[in-house]
Amino acid sequence: MEDVMRIEIVVESAQQKNVERLIEEAGIKGHTILRDVAGRGQRGNRDGDGLTNAFSNVCFVVAAPLDVADSFVESLRPVLKKTGGMCLVTEARWLKH
């Protein structure tokens, strides 16, 4: 088991590609995406309807090595500032296989 940071990011669907790019740029080797997530926040309800993706979110779960976690999280700030969203960081252990 290796200590990692579990980083959970909720952004609107239109930002999916953007966040994927930031993850890659941070040198993190993988990520998991939960699509069509609904939510509520400062920018109102996102009920995830099907006419347009303007009202749906995606949720990323990223296990990041301790040394890159902080700078990666920092790199998310402009995206969250511009288009809203949430980033939660938790300590976790990763089963090395």
Next chain:
Amino acid sequence: MEDVMRIEIVVESAQQKNVERLIEEAGIKGHTILRDVAGRGQRGNRDGDGLTNAFSNVCFVVAAPLDVADSFVESLRPVLKKTGGMCLVTEARWLKH
């Protein structure tokens, strides 16, 4: 970064509105919902079929400020008692943006 409680709630789909109301009443400013989640527990299998929502769950992820987390979690107890479900609480840090 701000310390928060990450509260993860799995309830059956019929209780979605109820839990949303409790979140609002607790004064928590946002939540994220993963819909059509499957599961297994004391009340049997919930495989999330499509004829009726009687067998599907929703999963809430809520980042709650430390001062309201406990009372909010407590307010969930009757719902979980009545209709089943799970509530997990983890310490997390929230990226303020």
Next chain:
Amino acid sequence: MEDVMRIEIVVESAQQKNVERLIEEAGIKGHTILRDVAGRGQRGNRDGDGLTNAFSNVCFVVAAPLDVADSFVESLRPVLKKTGGMCLVTEARWLKH
């Protein structure tokens, strides 16, 4: 509230039944499944397309009692080794109801 381990497992969809079996064998009383999860890892992109489930993942969230958590996580190792995936373990508290 009871201390538990929150175990989050991402495996490819074809392994869902396998992991369910391991959870039962570990004597854990419940689990939650998020289906059709996308991701990226050592084994390439899993974008979760709809022709075949060869490119989609499922994500398990399992609240495991402290005494069984370790041996359960250990039992996942062969599956992850063979078919890829991720297992993250976090400390959490479970609302007993």
Next chain:
Amino acid sequence: MEFASVFSNLLSAPVLFFALGLLACFARSDLEIPQPVSKLLSLYLLMSIGLKGGVALSKTGFSIEVVSGLGAGVLLSFIVPVWTFFLLKSRLGVSDAAGVAATYGSISAVTFIIATSFLERQGIPYGGHMVAAMALMESPAIIMGIFLAHRFGSGLDENDDGEADALAWGPMLHEAAFNGAVFLLLGSLLIGLLIGPDGFEEIAPFVKKPFKGVLCLFLLDMGLLAAKRLGDLRRSGAMTIGFGLIAPPIHAGIGILLGWWLGLSPGDQLLLAVLSGSASYIAVPAALRLSLPDANPSLYVPLSLGITFPFNVIIGIPIYWSAIRFLEVAGS
């Protein structure tokens, strides 16, 4: 001829696809129909039946026959839950008995559709207002189930911390009447009434022509789910399963007698029988999870979907029809 008609039902494409779904699950095939697709199929079926019934009603207008058909249906959906509840209360407990009662007071739209196909294959007419009867039978059954549960003590069960829950009439009636399935069925009926045959013609290539084929896909899904749910019944014991087999002919029999006494046409009698004898697995579970969460859906859903539905479709409909024919001959 009666024998041939049994077979005609058994070998119709929708029933065969139901069997294929059962088989897929028993053979542990990984065949599955995604949840949004199930929802699309059931939205389509409800919309389509509703429109068809409304258009039929717009042709016939509101005669005495129509009013008796509707009245008979609503009456049955009020009384079937009552006796079901008292029959099962001691065995299953108040909540579960009430859940089964609501389920069996309500109806199965697919059973109804298969009965209309059965009639059409034999050239026997039936009234479009029976769709309206169907739509009107869901809410009373839900209301009766919840009412009985509260009246006879579900509010006092062990889970509770002393004080009995008062029955929240408002939300309960709301859910019974505005439940998605009920609402769409009634709404489509109304739209069918408003647009009439001419308006219907324009949308028939979607809502009518492909109907039977779509039904096949839907029954494949129902077969998959019925087989999956059947496992849950093992814990419930033989008596419960027995109820799932005995209730349909008894309820259908009451429906037939009532229909006959009211002078409904043989076709309408069969439909009333089938409405009375069938049980819900779409609208009622959704409503009960909100208003009667103590009732265990792993009991009433598999009973309705896995036992009563196939019984009605395979054996029930031809038997009910024989009985109606017998009454007709005996009465004339």
Next chain:
Amino acid sequence: MEFASVFSNLLSAPVLFFALGLLACFARSDLEIPQPVSKLLSLYLLMSIGLKGGVALSKTGFSIEVVSGLGAGVLLSFIVPVWTFFLLKSRLGVSDAAGVAATYGSISAVTFIIATSFLERQGIPYGGHMVAAMALMESPAIIMGIFLAHRFGSGLDENDDGEADALAWGPMLHEAAFNGAVFLLLGSLLIGLLIGPDGFEEIAPFVKKPFKGVLCLFLLDMGLLAAKRLGDLRRSGAMTIGFGLIAPPIHAGIGILLGWWLGLSPGDQLLLAVLSGSASYIAVPAALRLSLPDANPSLYVPLSLGITFPFNVIIGIPIYWSAIRFLEVAGS
């Protein structure tokens, strides 16, 4: 007759299903259409309209009438956003004004479809190239909206840390032109052109015959969403809602005059009016979330879907048609 034609629109099945969707939401029914089903329905509609338009175009070829129709549409989609932007800028701020501007410069495919049904019911011909006009009107509106936002300062808004964002023309033009909805519509149009009437015949049982019926289901969904979004408008004030009611007839009026001046047929004039007077709720929001995230979608989507769409469908189309008839009579 004008009165009857209003009614014919109001009582057509698609409009009634829109009303049913609104009602379901207002009555807090739990009726809902899963997201992938909505997406399937809108893919179907775009593909179907595109093919139909392409085939029609393959029959008529590129005449002067075709070129004027296309040119008029594109012109309107460039100028409508400009005046909309300057009208709303002081009230809503630069970003939101630009969002509304792009929305109203663009079009609503469903409004267009309902207008073609309206014409067909009265036996009035229209050109297939108007579908091409529709497809060409999305991108310019998006481009204008984003351009105006950047030109007039959205880059300098408070969120920013001092340095103004430069307008990224590349990604913006890409999104405007290769947005999924625009791409599918244009692609289907092209395929329709290539396969012609013979190829179309083969796929007509899917892309043409069930079209009206599918539209009913889609409008049910739009009704549900429109009602849900309307709540968001409460915060925006009466003036904004007023804009959603006044913009359609004004934009449609400009469209009518332009069409009349160019000598388009009455049918094409109506379609141009409807394209000009309607607003987007599919392509534009998707594009703006990427290229103009500061504009609030809870403002421009409900305005377009909840106010302007029903206005056009219920009142607008018959009024625009009366105006066209009036011009025709007056001009002859």
Next chain:
Amino acid sequence: MEFASVFSNLLSAPVLFFALGLLACFARSDLEIPQPVSKLLSLYLLMSIGLKGGVALSKTGFSIEVVSGLGAGVLLSFIVPVWTFFLLKSRLGVSDAAGVAATYGSISAVTFIIATSFLERQGIPYGGHMVAAMALMESPAIIMGIFLAHRFGSGLDENDDGEADALAWGPMLHEAAFNGAVFLLLGSLLIGLLIGPDGFEEIAPFVKKPFKGVLCLFLLDMGLLAAKRLGDLRRSGAMTIGFGLIAPPIHAGIGILLGWWLGLSPGDQLLLAVLSGSASYIAVPAALRLSLPDANPSLYVPLSLGITFPFNVIIGIPIYWSAIRFLEVAGS
């Protein structure tokens, strides 16, 4: 004429929609088809082909021609994987070679459908039993692939902790035979046989009439996915891509010779060629992920979907047809 027939395939609506899907992905459009919709479309296609084949079979009965067609198909699905495996083993390693072997021994239903359209456009008859041949070719290919992998050492690969995995015949055969796609195809075939032409007539407005149109939507999706997957092939090198282009004509050639030797009709020869020359991207990947997880799906899926499928559809079918015509003329 041969030239015209190439063009007729290229300019048919389904192929154009495939091209549109490719283009959308290459142009980085955000057009996408939600996963449940893809699943619905493939369920529909499998059900529809199965029923159609079963009904055709119910008309012709089991003649010698039928038995030879079925036998030829099954034979090919056993032998194609063998030579494929030994050809690729040294280059790709045991597991990946076995994965590609199973993929190419199996079939592509969509290629088969496009070949039947090609025949229909030219008025050439073919036997409904070829659908049965198709259904029977999936399992043997899967079995052979897994068997070869285990026989030639996949069990001993580096991942393992010393002891070689024994081949679990039970689960493997189960997955090969009860895989969702195989099961639905075979089941629908059986139902088609049982209901016959009369039963089919009732569901034809859903399962037959809209078929070509639905195929367009499905091919749009396949185009999107094929383009997305193609990127994965870059790592695999030119030789692998070369295999994807050379295998189809070779396998198809063997199919043609076998069919010709068995005296199948020209139409059936083409279908056998196409079954032999095409490769799976639905059933086989699903089965292999369970039974041969060491084989990399990012190799065999893009090869089959991105190289072999378009090759067969655009170039292969007309070439195979020319060869059959040549044999026919030369033989007479």
